[in-house]
Amino acid sequence: MIVVFLRAIILYLIIIFCLRIMGKRQIGDMSPSDLVATILISNMAALPIEDVNIPMLTGAVPILALAGSELILTNLNLRFRGFRRLMTGKPMIIIKNGVIQQDQMKLLRMSIDDLLEAARGYNIFDIQDVHYAITETNGSISFLKKFTKENLTAEAMEIKGADMPPPKVIVSDGILITQGLNEACLGEKWLTATLKENNINLNDIFLMTADENAKYFIVPRQN
Amino acid sequence: MKRMITMAAIWAAIFIFAIAGLVYFNYIKERLYTYIDAAANTHDVQEMVEYSDKILEKWESGSKFLRFFVRHNELDETQIICHSIKAYAEASDIGEFRSQLLKIRFLLKHMYESEMPLFGSIF
Numbered sequence: 475m476i477v478v479f480l481r482a483i484i485l486y487l488i489i490i491f492c493l494r495i496m497g498k499r500q501i502g503d504m505s506p507s508d509l510v511a512t513i514l515i516s517n518m519a520a521l522p523i524e525d526v527n528i529p530m531l532t533g534a535v536p537i538l539a540l541a542g543s544e545l546i547l548t549n550l551n552l553r554f555r556g557f558r559r560l561m562t563g564k565p566m567i568i569i570k571n572g573v574i575q576q577d578q579m580k581l582l583r584m585s586i587d588d589l590l591e592a593a594r595g596y597n598i599f600d601i602q603d604v605h606y607a608i609t610e611t612n613g614s615i616s617f618l619k620k621f622t623k624e625n626l627t628a629e630a631m632e633i634k635g636a637d638m639p640p641p642k643v644i645v646s647d648g649i650l651i652t653q654g655l656n657e658a659c660l661g662e663k664w665l666t667a668t669l670k671e672n673n674i675n676l677n678d679i680f681l682m683t684a685d686e687n688a689k690y691f692i693v694p695r696q697n
Numbered sequence: 698m699k700r701m702i703t704m705a706a707i708w709a710a711i712f713i714f715a716i717a718g719l720v721y722f723n724y725i726k727e728r729l730y731t732y733i734d735a736a737a738n739t740h741d742v743q744e745m746v747e748y749s750d751k752i753l754e755k756w757e758s759g760s761k762f763l764r765f766f767v768r769h770n771e772l773d774e775t776q777i778i779c780h781s782i783k784a785y786a787e788a789s790d791i792g793e794f795r796s797q798l799l800k801i802r803f804l805l806k807h808m809y810e811s812e813m814p815l816f817g818s819i820f
Contacts, residue, residue: 495703495704526769527769527770528768529764529765529767529768529769531714531765532766535711538708542707542708545704546701549701
């Protein structure tokens with residue numbers, strides 16, 4: 475039993491290593507080769523855990539082989555457009571100038587229910603609001619609303635403002651994140667003064683964020 | 698680029714280990730074949746017993762490394778037969794003794810060919 479336990483831990487670490495090597499992708503953004511590799515890796519990992527007759531190396535080697543192949547494929551995808559087209563296909567327009575391209579939907583084996591469901595995911599409840607809809611290579615659908623249905627933007631209202639980077643995490647679970655402090659161009663003196671002003675210690679902070687304008691937000695720890 | 702280099706290093710290590718394993722397996726197999734053939738051709742019971750000990754000793758030393766890449770149940774089956782041949786030799790059961798030697802030979806050939814990158818083993 476200990477053997478099975480240790481094998482599970484070792485293979486789990488190998489899989490984590492392989493997924494890190496393969497790079498970060500959410501499931502929805504995976505290309506076909508990413509998805510195949512992930513499914514195969516998880517299935518292959520189960521074999522040496524369940525069957526102790528299979529040597530660990532014989533279990534780990536196919537996982538490493540797949541991870542390496544995936545890395546090679548993604549690099550080829552990056553360098554060669556033709557190869558990328560071959561592996562992932564190309565995006566397809568399913569709504570053009572407000573007109574649903576039914577022949578394209580047939581090719582994609584996509585029903586109208588799929589289209590409407592995807593539109594609702596974009597807060598579009600009336601398909602007439604859509605100017606263009608494109609099915610991406612990973613199967614997701616992107617929507618472009620008609621001009622009159624687009625949300626108001628600051629530019630449309632001629633409101634002027636400056637682009638600001640997002641706030642940085644300064645304190646996480648009572649621990650000072652020096653990198654965040656430096657990226658927000660704030661010093662420890664500012665931090666000390668701010669904590670004193672709010673009458674709170676570093677250890678009592680669950681989350682603290684701040685931006686370059688020294689605008690901060692503190693979430694105290696709940697006991 | 699760093700990831701590619703890391704993975705290339707891992708693949709290189711796998712290939713080196715695999716080739717070294719095959720070379721070592723071939724060496725063990727050929728040595729065992731020599732003992733098996735000699736044991737099968739002798740009619741002297743004492744020599745059969747000695748060859749049985751040599752076969753078992755050579756197998757046990759070799760199988761420690763083979764455990765890393767050969768299925769354990771196949772290694773165990775070979776181990777059991779290697780242990781049993783001495784008893785057949787001591788009992789002068791020459792027919793069974795030679796039959797078990799042939800089994801060991803077949804198992805070695807089968808295990809080795811399963812590890813070789815041949816058309817039959819891949820497909």
